[in-house]
Amino acid sequence: MSSEIRILVLGCNGQVGSEIKYLQRQQPDHNEWIFWQRSDLDLTDTDAIETALTQCRPTVVINCAAYTAVDKAEQEPELADQINHLAVRALAQTCQALGACLIHISTDYVFSGTHCQPYRPQDATAPAGHYGLSKLRGEQTLRASGVNGVIVRTSWVYSTFGNNFVKTMLRLGAAKPALQVVADQIGSPTWARDLAQALMQLAIHPDLAQKTGEIYHYSNSGVCSWYDLAAHIFQAQNLDCQLSPIRTEEYPTPAKRPYYSVLDCRKIYEDFGVRPPYWHHSLVRALKDIQAQ
Numbered sequence: 001m002s003s004e005i006r007i008l009v010l011g012c013n014g015q016v017g018s019e020i021k022y023l024q025r026q027q028p029d030h031n032e033w034i035f036w037q038r039s040d041l042d043l044t045d046t047d048a049i050e051t052a053l054t055q056c057r058p059t060v061v062i063n064c065a066a067y068t069a070v071d072k073a074e075q076e077p078e079l080a081d082q083i084n085h086l087a088v089r090a091l092a093q094t095c096q097a098l099g100a101c102l103i104h105i106s107t108d109y110v111f112s113g114t115h116c117q118p119y120r121p122q123d124a125t126a127p128a129g130h131y132g133l134s135k136l137r138g139e140q141t142l143r144a145s146g147v148n149g150v151i152v153r154t155s156w157v158y159s160t161f162g163n164n165f166v167k168t169m170l171r172l173g174a175a176k177p178a179l180q181v182v183a184d185q186i187g188s189p190t191w192a193r194d195l196a197q198a199l200m201q202l203a204i205h206p207d208l209a210q211k212t213g214e215i216y217h218y219s220n221s222g223v224c225s226w227y228d229l230a231a232h233i234f235q236a237q238n239l240d241c242q243l244s245p246i247r248t249e250e251y252p253t254p255a256k257r258p259y260y261s262v263l264d265c266r267k268i269y270e271d272f273g274v275r276p277p278y279w280h281h282s283l284v285r286a287l288k289d290i291q292a293q
């Protein structure tokens, strides 16, 4: 691509969007970066999507906006579908019409979680809840649109910005003498800053415009359970909180979680040279960043 890339980031106040904004301000480049939050474009207003994008004329759109309330989605599936599916259709169709590339983020929740080896992008999907289903429909509509661009599935995202498991563990670990955490769900935590860096690499990669709805996986490398992750957080921060492992059945949630959601991330390395850092190394860096806040 030329040096004239105009990159529009949607959902710039979420975990991933905030990290892109942070990195872009740390390392300004010659590209034009535009950051929109909900008040700039509300994705529940499907008609506004075409109008706003047509006025903006981006070269690349990175969609970090989503309905991400996994449990609440069981009560409001229409809203989840509106934002994660119908809005993505409008985004994809408009990008296609404008000749813009779309980078869209999806989730490990499109899988059933019954595998015992890392999920590859082409593996069969079977979401267990409305959030996963809405995200899967978003993927499908993007691919059907023929837009140039990619879907990047990720998992277990945490960040300095927003609310997430890591920040909850820091808060609870400091406040409580003991805590029980689920130990039979296995996945790969992902520092949103690493994912943001990867998405920024993709956005300016010359091969992006040759991809049409290809699916990639990106999570930090290595695997752990939520219990392992909490244990590493407590150890790194010297938190004197007694941690006990429990089974999923002992911590019921409205939406079912996948037992196993490790993603095979080889394809994003093969096609774009993006290699995710090891989760524990990223966690140490993220904890320093969160503490410095």
Ligand SMILES: NC(=O)c1ccc[n+]([C@@H]2O[C@H](COP(=O)([O-])OP(=O)(O)OC[C@H]3O[C@@H](n4cnc5c(N)ncnc54)[C@H](OP(=O)(O)O)[C@@H]3O)[C@@H](O)[C@H]2O)c1
Pocket (backbone or CB within 6 Å): 011, 012, 013, 014, 015, 016, 017, 037, 038, 041, 042, 043, 044, 063, 064, 065, 066, 067, 068, 083, 105, 106, 107, 108, 135, 153, 154, 155, 156, 157, 158, 162
């Ligand atoms: N978090 C995870 O563990 C995880 C795991 C796998 C995949 N993902 C995927 O990764 C992507 C980014 O996730 P995240 O953790 O960064 O999410 P997040 O922190 O919840 O941010 C989502 C953003 O979407 C915006 N948004 C929600 N509804 C909107 C609407 N109607 N119009 C415009 N903007 C709207 C929110 O705006 P407000 O700030 O105004 O609310 C928020 O800034 C999503 O596609 C998600 O599905 C996340």
